[in-house]
Amino acid sequence: MSAKQIDLSALKAKAYQFRREILETLEGAGSGHPGGSLSAVEIFISLYDVVMDHRPNEPKWEGRDRFVVSKGHVTPVVYVTLANYGYFPKEELKTFRKFGSRLQGHVHYKVPGVEFNTGSLGHGLSYVNGVAMAAKLKGADFKSYCIMGDGEIQEGSVWEAAMTASHFKLDNVCAIVDYNKVQENGLVNDIKNMEPMGDRWRSFGWNVIEVDGNDFEQLLKAFDAFKVTKGKPTVIIANTLKGKGVPFMELKCGWHGKAPNKEQLADALKVLY
Ligand SMILES: Cc1ncc(C[n+]2csc(CCOP(=O)(O)OP(=O)(O)O)c2C)c(N)n1
Ligand SMILES: [Mg+2]
Structure with missing residues (x-):
């Protein structure tokens, strides 16, 4: 287990707050991606609060763990997370997707x-993979994390990378x-079935851990298991709920890339859990 003392109820309170701020940020912009942001909140908080070694006041610190958001459209959860952990002022979230802002719709290294x-x-x-190989060549012990969408992994390039990593x-x-x-x-498994998900990754030589990806305890245990696994890469298959926290957005592809308007934001905040 992590040496760090973990307060699960504080993490859960943070998840609620992040979801509220994600919805507010989207409404302010009038566009953006709620579904895949809301599903990933617990994953982001686990990484930034507990799992990763990082320094918000020194973002390019050489020893930092790396985290790449491959599903780059989920900027609402990325920027709400970075602002809350002190990478830039929270006030800046109000500029999301506005002309002249550095907080645009897809993640950008200038942030x-x-x-x-x-x-x-x-x-x-x-x-x-490239960053991780460089770390090994240099004898650096930081870890590299990469979050991908379940639709995203239908891309052939993901499986080429999966072969390379193992x-x-x-x-x-x-x-x-x-x-x-x-x-x-639509639903991933109607459009192109990714099952059996775990066996696919295992057959590519990966250590596979399947969890409820909206459950902090399960996520944190999985990340701990990754840190002690030797000789192969690890994939955490995080079973989540798209749109999690707002019942009328859950599992609805209509809320993949649509911001709530003022009225919908008010309705969402009434039912947010
Ligand atoms: C190569 C490529 N094709 C298509 C798109 C358009 N696009 C943006 S998000 C998305 C759906 C991604 O689904 P998923 O990976 O399941 O993301 P999540 O559910 O986490 O939002 C698509 C097709 C894109 N950004 N890049
Ligand atoms: Mg998806």
């Missing part, structure tokens, strides 16, 4: 705390699949 530009799906894991025994790589069951235009 403190963002490692790598993404948006075109399917590229994050290859980048992380071939080179990149046990400093941890991929996280946000298995929220929904992509842009």
